[in-house]
Amino acid sequence: MITRMSSLFLRTLREDPADAEVPSHRLLVRAGYIRRVAPGGYAWLPLGLRVLRKVENIVREEMNAIGAQEIQFPALLPREPYEKTGRWTEYGDGLFRLKDRKGADYLLAPTHEELFALTVKGEYGSYKDFPVVLYQIQTKYRDEARPRAGILRGREFLMKDSYSFDLDDEGLERAYLAHRNAYISLFDRLGLEYVIVAATSGAMGGSASEEFLAVAENGEDTYVRSTESDYAANVEAVTTPAPAERSLEGLPAAQVHETPNTPTIEKLVDFFNAADLGRTFTAADTLKNVLVKTKQPGTKEWQLLGIGLPGDREVDMKRLEASLEPAEVEMIDAADFAAHPFLVKGYIGPKSLKDNGVRYLVDPRVVTGTAWLTGADKDGHHVVDLVAGRDFTPDGTIEAAEVREGDVSPDGQGTLVAARGIEIGHIFQLGRKYTDAFEVDALGPDSKPIRITMGSYGVGVSRVLGVLAEQNHDEIGLIWPREVSPFDVHVVIAGKDDALSAGAEKLSAELDAAGLSVVLDDRKASPGVKFKDAELVGVPTILVVGRGLANGLVEVKDRRSGDREEIAVDGVVEHLVKLVRG
Ligand code: ATP
Numbered sequence: 001m002i003t004r005m006s007s008l009f010l011r012t013l014r015e016d017p018a019d020a021e022v023p024s025h026r027l028l029v030r031a032g033y034i035r036r037v038a039p040g041g042y043a044w045l046p047l048g049l050r051v052l053r054k055v056e057n058i059v060r061e062e063m064n065a066i067g068a069q070e071i072q073f074p075a076l077l078p079r080e081p082y083e084k085t086g087r088w089t090e091y092g093d094g095l096f097r098l099k100d101r102k103g104a105d106y107l108l109a110p111t112h113e114e115l116f117a118l119t120v121k122g123e124y125g126s127y128k129d130f131p132v133v134l135y136q137i138q139t140k141y142r143d144e145a146r147p148r149a150g151i152l153r154g155r156e157f158l159m160k161d162s163y164s165f166d167l168d169d170e171g172l173e174r175a176y177l178a179h180r181n182a183y184i185s186l187f188d189r190l191g192l193e194y195v196i197v198a199a200t201s202g203a204m205g206g207s208a209s210e211e212f213l214a215v216a217e218n219g220e221d222t223y224v225r226s227t228e229s230d231y232a233a234n235v236e237a238v239t240t241p242a243p244a245e246r247s248l249e250g251l252p253a254a255q256v257h258e259t260p261n262t263p264t265i266e267k268l269v270d271f272f273n274a275a276d277l278g279r280t281f282t283a284a285d286t287l288k289n290v291l292v293k294t295k296q297p298g299t300k301e302w303q304l305l306g307i308g309l310p311g312d313r314e315v316d317m318k319r320l321e322a323s324l325e326p327a328e329v330e331m332i333d334a335a336d337f338a339a340h341p342f343l344v345k346g347y348i349g350p351k352s353l354k355d356n357g358v359r360y361l362v363d364p365r366v367v368t369g370t371a372w373l374t375g376a377d378k379d380g381h382h383v384v385d386l387v388a389g390r391d392f393t394p395d396g397t398i399e400a401a402e403v404r405e406g407d408v409s410p411d412g413q414g415t416l417v418a419a420r421g422i423e424i425g426h427i428f429q430l431g432r433k434y435t436d437a438f439e440v441d442a443l444g445p446d447s448k449p450i451r452i453t454m455g456s457y458g459v460g461v462s463r464v465l466g467v468l469a470e471q472n473h474d475e476i477g478l479i480w481p482r483e484v485s486p487f488d489v490h491v492v493i494a495g496k497d498d499a500l501s502a503g504a505e506k507l508s509a510e511l512d513a514a515g516l517s518v519v520l521d522d523r524k525a526s527p528g529v530k531f532k533d534a535e536l537v538g539v540p541t542i543l544v545v546g547r548g549l550a551n552g553l554v555e556v557k558d559r560r561s562g563d564r565e566e567i568a569v570d571g572v573v574e575h576l577v578k579l580v581r582g
């Protein structure tokens with residue numbers, strides 16, 4: 001069936017939407033693919049839905065190819081299973097919760113581990129039933145703190161989520177690798193530029209976890225890779241190599257110095273270098289103590305937490321959040337300082353934290369035997385040679401310090417370089433967190449129960465569409481890869497002449513009969529308007545039926561390169577079929 005622009009439910013916009021920060025958002029709205037309904041909620045108009053369905057089908061094909069079976073759960077779920085795993089609470093403000101008319105609690109599912117685990121438990125019981133991989137392509141809901149960039153971070157979005165169930169770790173490893181390979185072929189088919197990086201397992205627990213990040217300057221995720229090895233990781237997952245512990249013997253005793261007006265690291269270092277203590281200090285010799293407060297989900301109370309890190313590094317809030325997940329974290333403010341007078345702003349040291357029962361975690365570089373210049377808990381005073389393991393003992397370590405380009409790679413090979421990306425997929429060896437919660441067992445050959453081990457794997461289907469637009473556009477519009485383009489050919493009637501209409505109609509019918517999908521611009525608009533819209537909409541091949549038709553010629557335009565080619569009308573259908581089928 002030929003789609004006609006004269007009746008297609010499409011109004012392109014001249015102006016960028018006011019709230020659009022990134023090109024994909026701007027162009028998908030202007031070209032009439034999506035319309036905003038609420039913060040993080042978008043309507044799919046005909047063009048958008050065509051592309052979304054194509055992406056969805058490619059995902060489906062790749063999942064089916066590894067033997068995964070499609071099922072579908074409701075998005076509206078009862079509280080109980082999520083209560084059982086703790087996620088009703090752990091999800092915090094990210095979860096949409098609601099009540100039915102009887103007052104029972106429900107949620108709109110952010111992801112479905114609980115339901116898949118319960119369903120497998122319900123249907124399967126013998127070791128002979130396993131392994132099994134199930135998936136769905138379904139709408140997910142998350143009350144994101146910062147919905148942004150259109151469909152890149154929605155509060156309602158389409159996700160493919162699959163779950164593997166295995167009898168043992170080797171089985172889980174196999175299912176994980178199968179997904180990894182499926183994602184590689186899937187993202188390759190879509191022509192996406194992406195990297196695979198180590199990820200945090202966060203609150204989910206479990207071991208191996210990797211993310212697929214689409215390379216994008218304006219992405220929310222930062223990843224690093226080694227200049228020498230194949231090490232690559234989301235910065236949230238970078239672990240700081242700890243130096244070897246040192247002997248405490250013979251280290252000079254700690255001494256407190258009066259250091260007026262030194263509330264910043266820079267002033268402090270300058271002060272000590274001017275004081276002539278017989279050595280030079282750098283910011284890396286100072287121990288900066290940053291105070292934050294954390295709140296566990298489901299509780300109301302904020303707890304103070306001290307973080308000690310070398311003074312040449314800032315706290316990276318995303319790394320800190322990832323380390324403390326699922327707890328919420330905020331910097332302390334003036335009111336907190338006022339409420340806790342033992343916190344002397346600019347001069348906080350480990351001692352008063354300990355004396356006042358504040359949990360104190362340090363950067364992994366702060367090992368036993370390292371000596372620091374740090375706050376003496378008294379206005380205008382610092383202490384030199386405060387030795388870890390002798391003068392203070394932290395409650396543990398934490399990954400909170402920024403990761404910098406040029407840092408040694410955690411695998412010891414090369415240094416790190418950083419770039420930004422957008423998470424499009426996440427694969428995860430969950431282990432038994434959910435099967436333990438629901439006691440999902442299979443009876444083994446010896447009739448003893450075997451606890452099932454689980455993996456979970458997600459692709460952001462609607463986000464992928466946004467990323468495709470992000471990676472495939474120019475100033476004037478979208479440029480779809482053929483695999484997902486809403487149409488194969490965009491036919492433009494460039495003139496008012498009836499003969500042009502008749503010629504274009506005939507060619508469109510022939511293309512359609514040859515199995516290509518065609519959108520025909522049969523509107524009474526000027527050729528200029530039609531070309532602009534064709535460029536905005538982004539079908540990769542544009543067929544222009546214009547003046548040349550009288551001489552038996554039409555023009556084929558490549559949207560990406562801008563190249564135009566005059567082709568004889570007689571051969572153009574065959575030419576286009578070849579082009580599209582590759
Ligand atoms: P992010 O770190 O971007 O918030 P996530 O780690 O919370 O993502 P997962 O729980 O791993 O996401 O979900 C699987 C996939 O779903 C992600 O890889 C991503 O592609 C997609 N996704 C997650 N949140 C959103 C969202 N708010 N809008 C669109 N897609 C999303």
Ligand code: MG
Nearest residue numbers: 211423425426
């Ligand atoms: Mg993720």
